[in-house]
Amino acid sequence: MISTLQQIHQGKRYRLKDQDKAQIYQEICTTPRCSRKAMIRKLQIRPTTVSKIVRELIEDGLVEETPERLQESRGRAQVVLRANPDxxxxxxxxxxxxxxxxxxxxxxxxxxxxxxxxxxxxxxxxxxxxxxxxxxxxxxxxxxxxxxxxxxxxxxxxxxxxxxxxxxxxxxxxxxxxxxxxxxxxxxxxxxxxxxxxxAELLYFIQKNPAYREKNVLLVHWGFGIGASYASRGKLLESTVGRTCEIGHMRVSSSLARQCQCGAYGCLETEAALWALQGNTPLGENHSLFTQGILDEEELGRQFREIDVSVNPLIENALKHFCMALYNVHQVLYPDTVLFLGPVTENPWVFQEITQFMRRELPSYAKDRVEYLALSGGFQGxxxxxxxxxxxxxxxxxxxxxxx
Ligand SMILES: [Zn+2]
Known part of the structure; x- marks a missing residue:
């Protein structure tokens, strides 16, 4: 947030001096050992304006004068300013x-x-x-x-x-x-x-990587549940209901299928979500992928990074269904970037299988235009x-x- 403070007034009515104030505050927040004189030089703002604005920031408790002084070759030693983060x-x-x-x-x-x-x-x-x-x-x-x-x-x-x-x-x-x-x-x-x-996770990614504000970005979470979020040129896709991109509950199989946690039958989650896979004995016993009972996706991500899942029939089946669903979502939304989040895609082999499938299957006009990124560490942003x-x-x- 502090790296974009100088844009805080944009889109609303503001005066030039308000813009100066935002810029000065950002400068103090992001520059170690910042001084009034250095800001006058760098930001090209008049000395009296800088000094009045800094006085206001100090009065409001946003900025503090430290005991430290910066001695430049000419002139008085400069007081070092710092932001008060608390x-x-x-x-x-x-x-x-x-x-x-x-x-x-x-x-x-x-x-x-x-x-x-x-x-x-x-x-x-x-x-x-x-x-x-x-x-x-x-x-x-x-x-x-x-x-x-x-x-x-x-x-x-x-x-x-x-x-x-x-x-x-x-x-x-x-x-x-x-x-x-x-x-x-x-x-x-x-x-x-x-x-x-x-x-919120997708918004964080876009906030931290401004180039993606101009793109269409799909974030797919594959963990205990499966879900997604989509932003077109920085704007989130929303619905009046309060859900979008519920790819975990797309129907991927008919009759005789397992019941999903949502109550319906045949959802993608019943084939691929970790809640469904964990409830399946072959995964836990014959192929002991991870310790049963772990609910922390961050911890599971660490485990998935290390294990070989390429020979596990359940993962193979899950991957098949997941790839099909992702392909279909792509045909609807045409993202420029697909971000993967969650423990399963932290496994390098799984990530590679997904990207290879997409590159093989997508139409020729789209296949080379999609970027795939796997995020690690779970929901942090x-x-x-x-x-x-x-x-x-x-x-x-x-x-x-x-x-x-
Ligand atoms: Zn469902």
Missing amino acids: RLTAISLTVQARQLRAVRLTITEEVRERYTESLSPDVSNEGFLEACLRVYRGVTREVIPGSEILGVAVSLVGTVDGARKRWVSTARWRNIQNLDFGLLEQSLGQPVLINRMQD CIRSSVYPFFQRRLESLLKVRSF
Whole structure:
């Protein structure tokens, strides 16, 4: 976020001096040992403007003067300025397997506190909200004086109606229905935003890699569930329901098929999702791929990277169905880039098989135009991108010049 602060006013009405203020703040955030004089030279902003803006930033607690001095060949020694990352913080909640994880992040995206709680499979709406309150308290115990908590972002799975702040449903916790996060806002007295994890993850990737704002990007998650998110030229594909790109629930086989966690029959997940594969004895016993019972996708990713799955008939079958589904999704969306996330595609052989299949099968006009990237480490970006709107809103107001 700090690398794009200077664009914070774009798209709205702003004055030139507001733009100067955003640029100066970004410069202080991103430059080690920054001084007023160096900024005057580098940013070509008038000395009086720089000094007035820095004074405002110091008054608002966003910037501090350090005891350090920079001595240049001519003139007075310059005070070294630094950003105060703890001035603004926000809380990010994510669900991972059957855990609720909370972190408190600073404006520089550093994690200050973490707190995790395990939830039972039959947790109710009330039970989930109470857990949110507990993890919130868990990560706000050491907030330093002067630090402002801006809000709570919750990244979720399943059907997520972000506009109405309702978690409609999820296969992971069947008792959760239409959970209203407005109730959490009331209990905390803090703004709460909710989003789908895959969407937030894709937005993070685009934010960090600006070249992809001009492209069509498909993110595919293959883990315990299978899902996707799609952004066309930086804009997410959305629906009024709260779900898109549910490729895990595309029908890939008919009759006699297994029932999916969603209740339907013949979904891709029944052939390829880890929840289905783990429930299958040959995978666990004859081909002992990974220790049964591990629910952490990060840990599973580490295991998948090391093991040979090329001789496993279940993986072979899963891969066959996954590739077919991906091919069909490609024919609908025509992505320029496909990002793979999740433990299965961290396996180099699996990744290679998928890309070879796509290059072989796609029509000639498309096959050489698609880039494939495997991300490792599971859902990490959503933790950060989900809280950007809070920082964005608060800094939009703090980075307007107020006194001249
Ligand atoms: Zn399904």
